[in-house]
Amino acid sequence: MSSGGLAGLVVLVAAVCLLLPTASLAQLKVGFYSTSCPKAEALVRQAVTAAFAKNSGVAPGLIRLHFHDCFVLGCDASVLLSVNPGGGRTERDAAPNNPSLRGFDVIDAAKAAVERSCPGTVSCADIVAFAARDSVNLTGNLFYQVPSGRRDGRVSTENDALNNLLGPNSTAQVLIDGFAKKNLTVEDMVVLSGSHTIGRSHCASFLFRNRQRLASGTISPAYQALLEALCPPNPGQFAPNTTEIDVSTPAVLDNNYYKLLPLDLGLHFSDDQLIRNATLAPFARAFAADEATWKDKFAAAMVKMGNIEVKTGAQGEIRLNCSVVNPGSSSSSAAGIEMLFPSGTSSSDVAAEEVATS
Numbered sequence: 001m002s003s004g005g006l007a008g009l010v011v012l013v014a015a016v017c018l019l020l021p022t023a024s025l026a027q028l029k030v031g032f033y034s035t036s037c038p039k040a041e042a043l044v045r046q047a048v049t050a051a052f053a054k055n056s057g058v059a060p061g062l063i064r065l066h067f068h069d070c071f072v073l074g075c076d077a078s079v080l081l082s083v084n085p086g087g088g089r090t091e092r093d094a095a096p097n098n099p100s101l102r103g104f105d106v107i108d109a110a111k112a113a114v115e116r117s118c119p120g121t122v123s124c125a126d127i128v129a130f131a132a133r134d135s136v137n138l139t140g141n142l143f144y145q146v147p148s149g150r151r152d153g154r155v156s157t158e159n160d161a162l163n164n165l166l167g168p169n170s171t172a173q174v175l176i177d178g179f180a181k182k183n184l185t186v187e188d189m190v191v192l193s194g195s196h197t198i199g200r201s202h203c204a205s206f207l208f209r210n211r212q213r214l215a216s217g218t219i220s221p222a223y224q225a226l227l228e229a230l231c232p233p234n235p236g237q238f239a240p241n242t243t244e245i246d247v248s249t250p251a252v253l254d255n256n257y258y259k260l261l262p263l264d265l266g267l268h269f270s271d272d273q274l275i276r277n278a279t280l281a282p283f284a285r286a287f288a289a290d291e292a293t294w295k296d297k298f299a300a301a302m303v304k305m306g307n308i309e310v311k312t313g314a315q316g317e318i319r320l321n322c323s324v325v326n327p328g329s330s331s332s333s334a335a336g337i338e339m340l341f342p343s344g345t346s347s348s349d350v351a352a353e354e355v356a357t358s
């Protein structure tokens, strides 16, 4: 065979190998925007880095934002919508998100930068996934590639959030089942809970349940005394008082979270379950003993979480403003817009201009 023929064969085999996986199912891919918006990931990283310099709390906020996005209707930026076109309360209004979820302003800043560079091209869902990765990078001395190509959803309801997000009172069984519903394993659940090595929690998420843990001897009395001192005695959902989830190294994405658990220093009942339950404890012990392994698994599990029920191709839309669906994209919200802009005008062109000029 001539060397030209051999080269041709190699190219052909390579092309078939590249095509096979994409032909079989709609998949995300690393570098999805490399030609359509080559600066997308760098612009998101710049926005996250700038916000992080002013307030390092945006990093845990953005990691949790990605989690709460992916667990409710898939990773489709539904968590960002402040209005559901169908009416009613949104994911953002649900107690597990309100008032604790944060980082929305960082996503808006990243989106504005990306829209200036390549209008109407990069989804809000991908921006959330990139921002979570950058937050891991800034706090954890860790990097992973984020497959992209997600499309944004058009629905966000409080009930979907309440039915899919796990509360801090969850038992081992509830945690395992809640992740299994998303095709995530028991190990993925324990691995990803390690996110609680950074960030803060509101008193209503732990104080009451920890009084029961104090009585049953599953929380350090000194720790609970500290928590009682920083919280009002009867904190409601909106009590502003918070504490760091990892008392030892609250700003570093390390494995100290797992080391605190056997010392009865897990903040939430759900954290404590990781060492009380015989199915979960071996994972928690392994990650306490081996940080490098946990970090590798954490990066892989973040990618896996980022794949939950993603919309690709022609599904969904590329939202122009991450807080609202595109004008005209939903029957219930479109009527008023279509009256304002006669059918000759593409409503998405109009919206692109609005975003670009504001």
Ligand code: HEM
Residues within 6 Å of the ligand: 057, 059, 060, 061, 063, 064, 067, 100, 101, 102, 166, 167, 168, 169, 170, 175, 189, 192, 193, 195, 196, 198, 199, 200, 201, 202, 203, 205, 268, 270
């Ligand atoms: C396993 C089930 C989980 C439960 C029950 C849970 C519960 C919670 C709760 C109650 C808070 C505090 C909210 C507040 O009151 O301010 C919190 C914070 C946080 N969670 Fe989780 N979580 C879970 C899994 C995860 C996962 C999978 C991730 C990410 C991959 C994550 C990332 C975070 C982060 C980073 C914070 C701190 C947020 C901030 O500082 O703004 N959690 N979580």
Ligand SMILES: *[C@@H]1O[C@H](CO)[C@@H](O)[C@H](O)[C@H]1NC(C)=O
Residues within 6 Å of the ligand: 045, 137, 140, 141, 142, 143
């Ligand atoms: C953080 O991400 C950058 C790429 O944006 C990468 O070059 C760097 O190695 C990462 N840092 C660490 C410590 O992994």
Ligand SMILES: *[C@@H]1O[C@H](CO)[C@@H](O)[C@H](O)[C@H]1NC(C)=O
Residues within 6 Å of the ligand: 172, 173, 174, 176, 276, 277, 278, 279, 280
């Ligand atoms: C741990 O959780 C598993 C799964 O929910 C359950 O089957 C098992 O009984 C629990 N074990 C203990 C000791 O609580």
Ligand SMILES: *[C@@H]1O[C@H](CO)[C@@H](O)[C@H](O)[C@H]1NC(C)=O
Residues within 6 Å of the ligand: 181, 182, 183, 308, 309
């Ligand atoms: C889990 O996997 C099954 C089988 O592949 C699939 O039908 C289902 O949609 C997946 N669920 C989620 C939440 O990804």
Ligand SMILES: *[C@@H]1O[C@H](CO)[C@@H](O)[C@H](O)[C@H]1NC(C)=O
Residues within 6 Å of the ligand: 167, 168, 169, 204, 205, 208, 209, 212
């Ligand atoms: C958790 O359980 C405690 C004690 O049973 C209860 O008072 C509290 O409201 C529950 N918290 C949440 C967030 O469900």
Ligand SMILES: *[C@@H]1O[C@H](CO)[C@@H](O)[C@H](O)[C@H]1NC(C)=O
Residues within 6 Å of the ligand: 229, 230, 231, 232, 240, 241
């Ligand atoms: C909780 O937050 C409120 C409002 O910021 C503050 O007045 C109070 O001192 C804080 N601490 C306690 C123990 O209530």
Ligand SMILES: *[C@@H]1O[C@H](CO)[C@@H](O)[C@H](O)[C@H]1NC(C)=O
Residues within 6 Å of the ligand: 082, 321, 322, 323, 324, 354, 355, 358
């Ligand atoms: C996005 O929509 C929200 C809600 O309608 C609005 O407050 C905000 O100004 C819009 N942002 C941009 C950049 O147009």
